[in-house]
Amino acid sequence: MNVLTTPEVIDTIAGLRARLAGTGARAGERPRVVLVPTMGALHAGHLALVRRARELGDIVVVSIFVNPLQFGAGEDLASYPRTLEADVAALATVGADLVFAPTGQVMYPHGPSSTRVTAGPVGTLYEGAARPGHFDGMLTVVSKLINIVGPDVVVFGQKDAQQVFLVEAMLADLDFRPVIEVVPIVREESGLALSSRNRNLAEEQRAAARALSAGLAAAASVAGRGVAAALQAAHAFIDAQPLVKLDYLVVVDPQTFLPVAADHLGPARMLVAALVGSTRLIDNAALDLN
Numbered sequence: 001m002n003v004l005t006t007p008e009v010i011d012t013i014a015g016l017r018a019r020l021a022g023t024g025a026r027a028g029e030r031p032r033v034v035l036v037p038t039m040g041a042l043h044a045g046h047l048a049l050v051r052r053a054r055e056l057g058d059i060v061v062v063s064i065f066v067n068p069l070q071f072g073a074g075e076d077l078a079s080y081p082r083t084l085e086a087d088v089a090a091l092a093t094v095g096a097d098l099v100f101a102p103t104g105q106v107m108y109p110h111g112p113s114s115t116r117v118t119a120g121p122v123g124t125l126y127e128g129a130a131r132p133g134h135f136d137g138m139l140t141v142v143s144k145l146i147n148i149v150g151p152d153v154v155v156f157g158q159k160d161a162q163q164v165f166l167v168e169a170m171l172a173d174l175d176f177r178p179v180i181e182v183v184p185i186v187r188e189e190s191g192l193a194l195s196s197r198n199r200n201l202a203e204e205q206r207a208a209a210r211a212l213s214a215g216l217a218a219a220a221s222v223a224g225r226g227v228a229a230a231l232q233a234a235h236a237f238i239d240a241q242p243l244v245k246l247d248y249l250v251v252v253d254p255q256t257f258l259p260v261a262a263d264h265l266g267p268a269r270m271l272v273a274a275l276v277g278s279t280r281l282i283d284n285a286a287l288d289l290n
């Protein structure tokens, strides 16, 4: 399809399906469809996913939907930034073909669906402990989007490491057709991981939030000395910032996503979450515990 033109914005399920059904006709073969699920307020991290999607397929569909199912009571559903016009303009620069931007009414015409995909035990840890039901809501909407779009590939960012783990598990456990492609975390020069929520940070909060990525980098650099040394190195940065209220800092086994034992050797991942003011930030980094 056309590259680097303004993507077509579609807001109904039937409209999107009809548009996709029409795309393979001329070539006589099924085009390779790549889906990039997002909640909008797009930044360079999202655009990296779309660029990768562009390399992987013929038709790049970006969904923009702030999914009420994955927000808990008292979370930022109402205030989550919604910037559709700017998002579509940004997507034109990276060659997205179609933007699927449904309303809540289109996705949940009878109110929040009672059928849910459940994430299982790992879905109750870390982000899931802080946000009960979040991962069930996320997996449910990802399932719906996969059923609506019928992609060959779904693209996710490593920024949300637990989300990646749970989507991978769901795709395997429930025999979904698409394969997952994971794109590395895009960071500001300061190290701060790009996030739609960063726009809520005041300047001094943004400066303080750098402690998260600085802590992860310090941990990675001493990981050869073991789990305790890595945790200590990260804490030294994070605990020094009074504006950063740590929620969790944990080292997990990439195979199980459970916390590693103190004597764990081999690849691992450090996860961090913190509140800076009322803004919840998460980040993570690979550790080589050898």
Ligand code: AMP
Pocket: 037, 038, 039, 040, 045, 046, 048, 049, 155, 156, 157, 158, 159, 160, 183, 184, 185, 186, 187, 193, 194, 195, 196
């Ligand atoms: P969101 O709009 O926050 O739901 O994110 C949509 C997708 O973009 C998810 O797969 C995220 O992991 C990914 N993403 C968000 N921020 C970044 C980032 N800084 N680097 C890479 N991927 C990201």
